[in-house]
Amino acid sequence: xxxxxxxxxxxxxxxxxxxxxxxxxxxxxxxxxxxxxxxxxxxxxxxxxxxxxxxxxxxxxxxxxxxxxxxxxxxxxxxxxxxxxxxxxxxxxxxxxxxxxxxxxxxxxxxx
Numbered sequence: 001x002x003x004x005x006x007x008x009x010x011x012x013x014x015x016x017x018x019x020x021x022x023x024x025x026x027x028x029x030x031x032x033x034x035x036x037x038x039x040x041x042x043x044x045x046x047x048x049x050x051x052x053x054x055x056x057x058x059x060x061x062x063x064x065x066x067x068x069x070x071x072x073x074x075x076x077x078x079x080x081x082x083x084x085x086x087x088x089x090x091x092x093x094x095x096x097x098x099x100x101x102x103x104x105x106x107x108x109x110x111x112x
Contacts, residue, residue: 006063008040012071019074032074035062 008016016033019025025033031052038048039059049056065073086094102109 004063005042006036006039006066008036008066008071013037013040015071016074026076028076029074032062035059036066036071036074039063 016037020030020033020037031054035048035052035054038051039045039062043051045056045059045063049059052059062073098109
């Protein structure tokens with residue numbers, strides 16, 4: 001089955017080009033934006049995957065995500081992970097303690 005090329009809307013194309021030109025993107029987001037722009041210019045999936053040094057399936061995923069989610073698909077999704085065990089107040093106490101004078105008889109704080 002031949003993969004369908006994507007066609008960006010004018011607003012999406014302008015948004016992605018502006019985003020790429022700023023040069024202040026995370027590498028993954030930059031790569032996704034360039035990939036979508038290249039697909040919009042008519043390049044094949046394999047040509048884009050070679051240019052960006054990613055798997056062909058990755059390009060397919062980006063294109064499918066664009067079709068279903070729009071231009072917001074280039075941003076990283078929230079990831080699951082271990083929940084934070086200390087709150088802001090506890091973190092402030094540890095920071096204050098670490099910035100204070102070490103105990104008598106010691107030159108500096110240590111985790112030992």
